[in-house]
Amino acid sequence: MSSTPALSVPSGPSAPPAPPALQATNIGVRFGGIQALDDVSLTLRPGEICGLIGPNGAGKTTLFDVLSGIRRPDEGRVHLDGTDVTRRSPVWRARHGVRRTFQRQQLFGQLTVADNLVVAQEWRGGGGGLAADLLASPTRRTYERDRRARAATVLRACGLDDLGGTYAGALPVGRARMVELARAVADPPRVLLLDEPASGMTADERRHLSSVIRRLSEEEGCAVLLVEHNVAFVMELAARVVVLDLGHVLAEGTPAEVHFDRRVRDAYLGTTAD
Template sequence: MSGTTGGPVLEAAGVGVRFGGIRALDGVGMTLRAGEVCGLIGPNGAGKTTFFDVVSGIRRPDEGRVLLDGEDITRRSPVWRARHGMRRTFQRQQLFGQLTVADNLLVAQEWRGGGGGLAADLLAAPTRRTYERRRRERASSMLHACGLDALAGEYAGALPVGQARMVELARAGVEGARVVLLDEPASGMTDDEICQLKSVIRHLSDQQGCAVLLVEHNVAFVMDLCSRIVVLDLGTVLAEGTPAAVRADPAVRDAYLGPAG
């Protein structure tokens, strides 16, 4: 589990989303702290991906607010959020398949333009060559942390699912991440890849101080990795607490986990 955590980075308060007469989210609130790894679990249709869409700016909530470092970002675009340190992966892979693995990480540092990132690096670096060297060093360091050194020159579109998901995580964490949202990151991975995935997520939280929120149906993975778990059911928070407390909660067992084995 993740170690010591810092102050609040991401906060959601009273978030509500309606699809016609259906309430996909109803008054959902959550706080995520720097260095924390938090799991968001629940049955299919509980509202997990909808919550991710709200937090990442893809969907604007009908009620409630989202704050990043204390600033209300409810109406901010996904691009603005990404420029200010919010990263997300999706259930369906979103790699640049015709680029190499290394180039996927280089692009992740290049696209943000003004407001930090590339612009700040160009101002700080005495030459373009120095900037390029720093950018490649960051990519190389993240590839190493993810165990992807040997795949740096491979085309991302040719990778099997588990390796591709690891590249997505590397791309999300390569530079400037404050919050990382992972949507089913262990899907399609082998047991060995899942062990490596845990190591990388812990690296993001412990070494880089990222706040990590993950949606995942692999309950054993979530229970082992996360220091705190939030359970959604029918668009509301059913339970929240440590893995042990959540696993022991009768309401959670009835709605999602099933009888204790």
């Protein structure tokens, strides 16, 4: 008995691909007569971890400043979820899901670790600008309770739940770096810009940092752009790596492709790299 062939059902129109979480196109930045960035383009997809490496002075921090809104580019555009945000402020971008850490620690040293995370969520409760008689209202107390609950959840996820009551200024460098990451994700991010987050960390702390970043990308769909001078850390963690040199994109590809690119070896990794 011959089998009846399966019917072919025409499929409907496929859904358009989701826009990049963050996209920079043809970015140019000048400082007087110095071209800090020249025609730099970069795309971050939701859930992607992308490494950004290059020698000192390559333009990595300047690009972070452009992406986070601290600096407006002289040329080019920045899009967040398909919306042009080139002229939007850092505060606007932060409230729409762009978070950033800095090379130099930016914790509130005289606040506890938990309070650092609560402050990062303050805008959600309208803490600034509320009338004085509203500050003690049930609504305000609900916001406070919710923020503290979120802070406790994030600290636990980052392995910092034993430090909630510790003053941030008393922390060793590695732990303080981890608190900076926790504060950056206290309010769930869409895009996370990490500027040398592993600086000053021990090998065990770097492994823990790596696991937290992976979880953010895989489970929460966060797009991560990672600047780090520890190239091995970047190559192990990132799915894609962009190399900047003298304000230009020198190379882009998988960690293996970038690692064996002769131009990258000559400019940054060294010609003796394995």
